[in-house]
Amino acid sequence: MSSLxxxxxxxxxxxxxxxHGWLRGWLLRRLAVPAEAADLAQDTFLRLLASPAxxxxxxxxxxxxxxxxxxxxxxLVDHIRRQVLERAWLETLARQPEAHAISPETQxxxxxxxxxxxxMLHGLGDKVRRAFLMxxxxxxxxxxxxxxxxxxxxxxxxxxxxxxxxxxxxxLERQ
Amino acid sequence: MANPTIAAAAQWYARLCxxxxxxxxxxxxxxxxxxxxxxxxxxxxxERLRGTLGAAPxxxxxxxxxxxxxxxxxxxxxxxxxVGAVMLFGAGGVLAWRTLPVERLAAGYLxxxxxGTGERxxxxxxxxxxxxxxxxxxxxxxxxxxxxxxxVHSGEILIDTEHAxxxxxxxxxxxxxxxxxxxGTRFTVNRQAxxxxxxxxxxxxxxxxxxxxxxxxxxxxxxxxxxxxxxxxEGAILGEPDAWTRGLLIVDGMRLGDFIAxxxxxxxxxxxxxxxxxxxxxSGAFPIDDTDRALAAVExxxxxxxxxxTRYYTRVIPRG
Numbered sequence: 001m002s003s004l005x006x007x008x009x010x011x012x013x014x015x016x017x018x019x020h021g022w023l024r025g026w027l028l029r030r031l032a033v034p035a036e037a038a039d040l041a042q043d044t045f046l047r048l049l050a051s052p053a054x055x056x057x058x059x060x061x062x063x064x065x066x067x068x069x070x071x072x073x074x075x076l077v078d079h080i081r082r083q084v085l086e087r088a089w090l091e092t093l094a095r096q097p098e099a100h101a102i103s104p105e106t107q108x109x110x111x112x113x114x115x116x117x118x119x120m121l122h123g124l125g126d127k128v129r130r131a132f133l134m135x136x137x138x139x140x141x142x143x144x145x146x147x148x149x150x151x152x153x154x155x156x157x158x159x160x161x162x163x164x165x166x167x168x169x170x171x172l173e174r175q
Numbered sequence: 176m177a178n179p180t181i182a183a184a185a186q187w188y189a190r191l192c193x194x195x196x197x198x199x200x201x202x203x204x205x206x207x208x209x210x211x212x213x214x215x216x217x218x219x220x221x222e223r224l225r226g227t228l229g230a231a232p233x234x235x236x237x238x239x240x241x242x243x244x245x246x247x248x249x250x251x252x253x254x255x256x257x258v259g260a261v262m263l264f265g266a267g268g269v270l271a272w273r274t275l276p277v278e279r280l281a282a283g284y285l286x287x288x289x290x291g292t293g294e295r296x297x298x299x300x301x302x303x304x305x306x307x308x309x310x311x312x313x314x315x316x317x318x319x320x321x322x323x324x325x326x327v328h329s330g331e332i333l334i335d336t337e338h339a340x341x342x343x344x345x346x347x348x349x350x351x352x353x354x355x356x357x358x359g360t361r362f363t364v365n366r367q368a369x370x371x372x373x374x375x376x377x378x379x380x381x382x383x384x385x386x387x388x389x390x391x392x393x394x395x396x397x398x399x400x401x402x403x404x405x406x407x408x409e410g411a412i413l414g415e416p417d418a419w420t421r422g423l424l425i426v427d428g429m430r431l432g433d434f435i436a437x438x439x440x441x442x443x444x445x446x447x448x449x450x451x452x453x454x455x456x457x458s459g460a461f462p463i464d465d466t467d468r469a470l471a472a473v474e475x476x477x478x479x480x481x482x483x484x485t486r487y488y489t490r491v492i493p494r495g
Contacts, residue, residue: 062339087243143194168221
């Protein structure tokens with residue numbers, strides 16, 4: 001079938017052939033771990049393959065390397081975010097006196113839930129995100145959140161509405 | 176495209192979580208929900224969102240996410256500056272633990288709640304019912320054609336329907352052993368392995384055994400037991416069955432064995448009682464957020480000794 005889709009896939013194949021090695025080097029300069037750079041180069045192409053919007057963009061791209069670098073940058077940031085979350089999770093567990101009571105299986109499930117929350121809140125400003133987490137997970141009052149963030153209670157309420165709307169849109173888009 | 180119903184649902188949620196939420200807000204929200212099926216459809220997403228958040232261990236998740244934000248800001252700055260992204264995680268960034276013995280959350284969530292040891296929560300359901308969850312308890316809150324429905328898998332809850340919106344289908348509480356139907360009331364439901372104990376603090380409740388045996392109505396001041404064989408009355412309430420919502424265990428002539436089993440729910444690690452002293456009786460008010468203090472008080476009052484084998488294994492044995 002000579003559909004647009006197959007045309008795009010052929011473009012992607014050419015992109016891969018010509019620039020995969022360059023991309024791995026680009027990532028290696030930022031990660032300093034060869035295996036991770038290779039994985040992330042692969043993930044970058046997979047991300048293109050999974051995203052019709054990015055594939056469509058590929059058609060008109062004049063500077064494929066700068067386009068690839070943009071996508072790779074996002075992949076890299078996501079990768080670091082995952083590492084950072086995992087590290088933060090382990091640090092948090094290490095501070096728990098009863099950490100030994102959480103089985104590795106349960107830990108994995110809890111980390112997945114935390115990742116889900118993190119992904120849901122992705123793209124929100126620091127204060128909005130912090131206000132939402134303090135209210136929803138720590139059970140802090142709006143007054144306490146306002147004091148901690150140095151804003152008014154009515155701002156906290158606005159932050160909460162914004163974060164909730166963001167999460168709802170995230171959930172509805174994924175259905 | 177901005178969806179006005181999503182924006183409105185988010186505004187409602189922000190209002191219901193506010194410090195000054197009151198019965199009028201809850202009632203107004205109920206009217207908004209009923210006004211349009213689309214409102215209810217979007218609100219279901221809010222309840223799902225609560226489910227996702229509720230599935231996370233609250234303090235662990237908050238600490239992890241806030242800690243991750245701090246690390247992440249540092250690493251992004253390094254990436255921007257073109258420095259190789261060396262992992263830089265210090266032992267610093269110490270966050271003050273927020274010890275919130277009781278968290279108050281407001282809204283009408285359909286969700287599953289799992290309390291950790293020492294964790295308690297107060298929830299305000301959408302119909303105005305107050306639901307308290309005790310340490311180490313697990314419940315599901317759901318809605319079906321017959322109304323709102325709370326399933327208790329373990330631990331203890333307190334329900335207060337005094338401010339529930341009138342005219343809504345009645346709330347039901349079920350366990351493996353049967354169903355508890357409130358008749359305008361405040362009561363506790365304690366799910367144990369072999370039975371479910373119910374204590375009524377105000378008005379009355381109806382107990383319907385899962386076996387289909389005949390139901391029983393308990394009045395204020397009474398307690399009863401739902402079990403495989405049916406339901407039975409267990410006489411007057413001793414102590415204050417809902418004192419845990421205030422961080423206390425208040426008992427009057429309770430068997431030490433039962434008391435220790437109860438205290439075990441609030442303590443990390445295992446706490447047990449030697450049979451030789453299990454029948455001693457204990458009375459008084461004990462702090463549940465500091466079980467060592469509660470045990471010290473028992474040690475002073477009774478001829479027992481608290482033996483700590485390891486930090487996580489504690490046993491109450493005869494003194495001598």
